Amino acid sequence: MSHITITGKIHPRFNEILTSDALAFVTELHELFSGTRSDLLAHRLVNRTHFSNGRQPTFLKATSHIREDSSWFVAGPGPGLEDRRVEITGPTDPKMTCNAMNSSAKVWLADLEDATSPTWENIIGGQISLFDAIRRQLSFDSGEKIYTITNENAPTIVMRPRGWHMVEKHLLFVDQEDRARPSVAGLVDFGLYFFHNAKELIARGAGPYFYLAKIESHLEAELWNNIFTYAEERLEIPYGTIRATVLIETITAAFEMEEILWELRDHCAGLNAGRWDYIFSIIKNFADSGKRFVTPDRAQITMTVPFMRAYTELLVSTCHKRKAHAIGGMSAFIPNRRDKEVTDRALEAVSTDKAREAADGFDGTWVAHPDLIPIAQAEFDAVLGTKPNQVDRLRDDVNVDRDQLLDIQSIGGDVTDAGLRTNVAVGLLYIESWLRGTGAVAIENLMEDVATAEISRSQIWQWIRYEVVTRERTHITRSLVEQIIFDIINGIERQKNDRFEDAVTIFRQICLDEDHFPTFLTLSAYSQFMVSSALGGSTKSSAPRTADTAVVN
Numbered sequence: 396m397s398h399i400t401i402t403g404k405i406h407p408r409f410n411e412i413l414t415s416d417a418l419a420f421v422t423e424l425h426e427l428f429s430g431t432r433s434d435l436l437a438h439r440l441v442n443r444t445h446f447s448n449g450r451q452p453t454f455l456k457a458t459s460h461i462r463e464d465s466s467w468f469v470a471g472p473g474p475g476l477e478d479r480r481v482e483i484t485g486p487t488d489p490k491m492t493c494n495a496m497n498s499s500a501k502v503w504l505a506d507l508e509d510a511t512s513p514t515w516e517n518i519i520g521g522q523i524s525l526f527d528a529i530r531r532q533l534s535f536d537s538g539e540k541i542y543t544i545t546n547e548n549a550p551t552i553v554m555r556p557r558g559w560h561m562v563e564k565h566l567l568f569v570d571q572e573d574r575a576r577p578s579v580a581g582l583v584d585f586g587l588y589f590f591h592n593a594k595e596l597i598a599r600g601a602g603p604y605f606y607l608a609k610i611e612s613h614l615e616a617e618l619w620n621n622i623f624t625y626a627e628e629r630l631e632i633p634y635g636t637i638r639a640t641v642l643i644e645t646i647t648a649a650f651e652m653e654e655i656l657w658e659l660r661d662h663c664a665g666l667n668a669g670r671w672d673y674i675f676s677i678i679k680n681f682a683d684s685g686k687r688f689v690t691p692d693r694a695q696i697t698m699t700v701p702f703m704r705a706y707t708e709l710l711v712s713t714c715h716k717r718k719a720h721a722i723g724g725m726s727a728f729i730p731n732r733r734d735k736e737v738t739d740r741a742l743e744a745v746s747t748d749k750a751r752e753a754a755d756g757f758d759g760t761w762v763a764h765p766d767l768i769p770i771a772q773a774e775f776d777a778v779l780g781t782k783p784n785q786v787d788r789l790r791d792d793v794n795v796d797r798d799q800l801l802d803i804q805s806i807g808g809d810v811t812d813a814g815l816r817t818n819v820a821v822g823l824l825y826i827e828s829w830l831r832g833t834g835a836v837a838i839e840n841l842m843e844d845v846a847t848a849e850i851s852r853s854q855i856w857q858w859i860r861y862e863v864v865t866r867e868r869t870h871i872t873r874s875l876v877e878q879i880i881f882d883i884i885n886g887i888e889r890q891k892n893d894r895f896e897d898a899v900t901i902f903r904q905i906c907l908d909e910d911h912f913p914t915f916l917t918l919s920a921y922s923q924f925m926v927s928s929a930l931g932g933s934t935k936s937s938a939p940r941t942a943d944t945a946v947v948n
Contacts, residue, residue, distance in 0.1 A: 396571065397422050399578060403515040403565030403927060412522045412587055418566075420629065421578070421586035425568045428622055429579050432559050435615050439914075442611070442647060447683035452650050453797050458613070462653045468718040469656050469663040471786075473638040475551035475601040476502070476664055478783035479720055479759035480775040481768050483550065486511040486834055487521030489535035492528050493542035496549045498765045499772075503550040507584045508557050508608045509672075509845040512834040513917070515565045515927055522587050525554065529592050529599070551601055553640065556584030558609030560915055564926045582622075589626050589637075597636065604638045606667065611647045613654035623662045637662045640722060644669025644846075645676040649706055649800055652713040665720030665758070668707050670698065671727075671846035677803065678853040682912040686861050688803050692814030693850050698724075698748065700806045705799035711756040712790035720784060723752035723760035727841040730766045737840045742770050749774035758784035763835070763842040809866040810858060818851040819879045822906070825851075826916070827898040830924055845917060852916055855906045873907050897924055 399418040446452070454462070461467075472479075482502035485491045495503040505525055511517050527533035528544060529552065535542040557563075561580035569575045585605065593603040607619055623637040641648075641655055643666050648655060656663055674696055681688035690696060698707065707723075714721035726748040730738035745762070749771045752760050762771050779785060821838055825848040828836040836843050857863075858871040865871065880902065884895055901920045905913045913919060 397426050398569050399425075400567040400569055400575065401565065402567055403519075406516060406519070408523050409519050412519055412526065412591065417587055417590045420590045421566075421583055422568065423629070424582045424586050424622065424625075425578060426570075427625060428582065428618060429568065431618050431621075432579055432581075435612070435618060436559060438614070439611055443680055446680050449684070451797070451801060452647050452680075454650050455654065458651075458654045458657075461657045465716075467657065467660060469660045469665075470635055470638070471718055472664050472720065472784075473602045473604060473636070476553075476604065476638060476720075479665075479722060480779060480784075481771045482553075482722065482759055482761050483765065483768065484510060484725060484761050484763055486517070487524045488517065489520075489524050489527075489533060490537060490542055492524040492533060493535060493544055494765065496528055496533075496544045497546045498550065499768050500550045500762070500765075501759070503552050504606055504761070505552050505554045506606075506834075508555045508606075510835040512829045512832045512925075513557065513561065513563075513580070513921060514832050514925055517832060517834075518563065518565075518584070522584075522591070525552070525588060526591055528552070529595055551604065552596070553604040553606050554584075554588050555606035555608055556581045556588070559615060560609065561917065561921070564922070585622065586626075590630070593626075593630060593632055593636075597632070602636055602638060603632075604664070605640070607639050607641045608669075609644065609672065610641055610655065611645045613651045613658050616641060616655040616658040620659045620662055623659075635661045638664040640665045640667055640720070642667045642669035642672070643706075643710055644672035646673065646680055646800070647676075649673070649709070650797070652710060653717065656713070656717050656719055660717075663719060665722055666710055666714050667722040667761075668710050668724045668757075669846070670703070670724040671844075671850060673703075673706065675846060675849040675853055678850070678857055679912065679914065681803075682853075682857065682860070689857055689861050689863060690803065690854060691806055691808030692811055693818065693847075693854060694814065695808035696806055698751065702800060702802045702805055705795045705802070707752075707755065707757075708790065708793045709795040709800070712793035712795075714758075715756065715786055715789050718786055720758045720786060721756065723749070723757040725761035725763055725842075727763075727843070727847060729764045729837060729840060729842045731840055732766075734840075738766075741840065742767070746770050746774060750777075753778040756785055756788050756790055758786060810863050810871070812865050812867045812869050815855070815858065815865065815869075815871060815876075816879055816883075818855050819876060819902075820883050821851040822848055822855070822902050823880065823883055823895070823898050826901050826920065827894045830894040830897055830901075830920070831892075849916060852902065852906050853912070856909070856912055859907070860909050873909070876907065894924075 399422050479502050481500045483498050483500040484504040487505050557580035562577035563580045563583045564577040566578040567575045568578045711721040726745045728741040728744040730741045745767050753775045824838050825843045863871045905916045
């Protein structure tokens with residue numbers, strides 16, 4: 396008989412989440428849907444091979460009838476999702492959960508994905524935080540302050556499970572033939588959260604709402620829709636109660652926005668412009684496609700360059716055509732309460748970013764820090780007024796074609812010595828923090844997560860592969876990057892339990908093999924350094940930490 400076996404250590408209260416009934420539900424999800432997930436991951440590799448051979452993504456002929464049919468619309472917002480003008484994002488540790496729930500944001504993206512380092516403690520501990528937060532019983536004692544949820548108008552929770560590519564090795568799925576393999580992380584995250592909280596959320600006037608990450612095709616959206624339909628029936632919840640917002644953060648998904656909405660139409664609230672992963676996706680998918688896809692310094696790839704404008708304009712137009720919310724992305728700038736100049740610069744940058752989104756027709760946006768909520772809200776208030784959204788604003792003026800979405804050369808700009816060094820520093824510092832249990836990290840007054848670290852490391856790989864010469868006439872080579880790594884590590888004040896040796900190992904694996912581009916930095920890093928056992932044979936990852944700059948004291 397199929398079942399889930401727990402191999403991770405059972406910490407306090409883990410048994411409240413990992414109940415026999417909840418694990419039975421997760422087992423059912425694996426029996427029914429893990430095979431399709433594997434097939435779809437294989438399809439991703441096929442696509443990348445096609446791109447390497449010169450084929451380019453395009454709008455699908457086979458689904459043109461869906462795009463041309465103007466009669467269908469998505470379900471739209473569920474209770475508590477009508478007004479999404481400002482959403483705060485962040486990990487689900489107890490302290491950050493309290494801070495998010497006490498904020499004035501309309502929505503909290505409770506992130507088990509890119510903002511969370513996927514240690515066993517973080518993943519199940521995050522489920523406990525969410526369980527308690529939903530029931531308003533969460534309390535956390537930091538030793539300096541006791542955190543509780545005091546906000547009577549707390550944000551609506553939208554949980555983001557891990558993407559299809561990730562596995563959870565602390566839970567093994569054992570099939571009917573007694574073959575054991577790591578469980579699918581997305582099914583674990585969704586299954587545990589939905590099983591324990593769906594009915595409670597509905598009773599409190601909201602619902603089980605999800606952000607879907609790393610989607611690459613409408614077939615992957617169809618899989619999620621099938622999971623939602625089964626889960627609702629299994630728990631005797633009315634069909635169409637679940638609401639999903641899909642992050643359009645891959646270049647292939649950008650060509651299938653309407654098809655993605657169609658597949659999820661009975662469970663769909665909208666789409667989100669996941670800008671950072673979108674840039675990474677382009678570098679990854681066209682890694683072997685020649686110099687036309689080589690990108691300049693990360694700081695020069697702004698939301699106003701032509702190919703990014705085409706992507707966001709198409710997203711807003713597509714969403715409003717189908718009565719779906721269009722949610723903007725996150726500026727990486729964050730304030731520093733100890734440095735007024737840094738804070739002023741961040742507030743100005745975020746204000747400009749959010750003003751552009753609101754003017755373009757977005758219905759809401761993301762911020763990563765509570766101090767940025769009033770800045771973002773002011774820009775959306777100026778456009779929305781008392782309206783909850785601007786879904787009724789059709790963007791019939793938008794007409795985006797394939798060439799515009801793929802016009803990477805329109806960025807212009809240069810690769811600089813400083814840009815290279817910044818990428819190396821961000822990669823090393825982020826991976827080191829990630830290994831210690833922190834998934835959202837402030838580095839040089841920018842909020843970095845997996846997506847931004849992916850851009851940094853993939854650009855380095857790209858620049859070495861295509862023998863890029865910087866503006867200062869420096870030839871980027873593997874040996875040069877090795878020297879920069881050496882200089883950065885030697886310039887860091889080391890701590891007793893830091894993880895820089897491991898970070899360097901991972902960094903070399905994902906940046907310096909010119910013949911192989913690893914699809915995600917998290918895959919090998921997780922397998923090598925984050926898998927612990929109930930018997931104590933654990934990795935060196937420490938207890939979960941929070942992102943310092945996102946803390947409200």
